[in-house]
Amino acid sequence: SYRKGGYHAVRVGDQFNGGRYVAQRKLGWGQFSTVWLAYDTTSSSYVALKIQKSAAQFAQAALHEIELLSAIAKGDPSNSKCIVRLIDHFKHAGPNGQHLCMVLEFLGDSLLRLIKYNRYKGMELNKVREICRCILIGLDYLHRELGIIHSDLKPENILLFNTIDPSKDPIRSGHSPIIEKPEGNPNGGVTMNIIEKKLKRRARRAVAKISERRASMGGQAPKSEKTMDGIDVRCKVVDFGNACWADKQFMDEIQTRQYRAPEVILQSGYSFSVDMWSFACTAFELATGDMLFAPKDGQGFSEDEDHLALMMELLGKIPRKVAIGGARSKDLFDRHGDLKRIRRLKYWSLDKLLIEKYRFSESEAREFAEFLCPVLDFAPEKRPSAQQCLQHPWINASSSGQSASKKEATVEKVNVGMSKLQLKVGK
Ligand code: ADP
Ligand code: MG
DSSP states (O other): OOSTTSOOOOOTTOEETTTTEEEEEEEEEOSSEEEEEEEETTTTEEEEEEEEOOSHHHHHHHHHHHHHHHHHHHTOTTOOSSBOOEEEEEEEEETTEEEEEEEEEOOOOBHHHHHHHTTTSOOOHHHHHHHHHHHHHHHHIIIIIIOEEOOOOSGGGEEEOOOSOGGGOTTSSOSSOOOSOOTTOTTTSSOHHHHHHHHHHHHHHHHHHHHHHHHHTTSSOOTTOOTTTTOOOOEEEOOOTTOEETTSOOOSSOSOGGGOOHHHHHTOOOOTHHHHHHHHHHHHHHHHSSOSOOOOOBTTBOHHHHHHHHHHHHHOOOOHHHHTSSTTHHHHBOTTSOBSSOOOOOOOOHHHHHHHTTOOOHHHHHHHHHHHGGGGOSSGGGSOOHHHHHTSHHHHOSOHHHHHHHHHHHHHHHHHHHHHHHHHHHO
């Protein structure tokens, strides 16, 4: 992809926008871009530099993303709405063409990485709750105040705040920002390969250490052991490459497969509530470490059909009206509203799944399922908005363990009281 129209190759020490930004190390990449940690020599701080592929369609997409991010920044002067902030944008000419560049506030790891750090075991519910609150604040702002649908919400596109000062980042060799190209290399210093290799080696060593420790402790760690404990969990929504104004939609197929809402599969039209569906899928994944729906195609059925079947097994049958209401309904459903090619479904329920597979306590499972199930309503207009979710008791509970056990204790007391009363009456 590092060819005409593609990514721009960056080396540590490369300068951008007339020397204002200096590349430090690669942070990540997506389909359309590479993202670099850069030092902003004007504000003396670190920023994330998103460098788009240069071909016309990518430039077009970047312009659109810049338009949305500008509106987002303008409407939130205090930068408190849990959406990544656009600081600057410019064009950069390279051997592969003109690249649109976005300068964004520098954020930390994605929630996907956090899930991996937790070895796919799921996070403490209090942390899940805090993250959910951030995401909902972001979505409420996008939906209600701006009229924007994110349309690609998922753990990968939610980044934590940085808790580490990058100038003290042990992964990098130096402790101060690189502001000039390292000497002895006319192309601009250390090639990325060496740094990437170093990073990978270090990551491998860290993983080996963890498993060593685990082995010395006698196998599996207890479920409560979490490697990211003690971190104030705050996060921001990123990646507006697929976002749109609700009144100017230009795509039928949106969202990453596992987070895709049923109305998108059925092509019955969509709105803000598609983000709410993805939000619920994300919340489940944070709490359990597993994707809520991971469809696969199989003999005689497509990935879409498996996806709809999985949804129904967990959430009950799709109301007939919803099932037959989309442009693709005729392919997938018969006139009774049953899937044509997957006939036998094994119904389960979310709270049973949480208890039996993920070992939630009954009260934890019930409370979490009561929060998520309405957001997973097949009828998009029935799903609660982000604003409504922010009012939900589950989001506002201070500590689920405590509140749940307290509640149970109270119920027990009441029951004891009742039976005494009954005894008395019986006498
Ligand atoms: P794309 O539109 O190409 O998917 P993203 O905006 O999702 O690009 O960014 C790609 C990756 O770069 C992200 O998954 C993340 O790892 C990293 N990244 C993006 N924005 C930031 C940021 N503001 N701070 C730190 N890392 C970022
Ligand atoms: Mg992305």
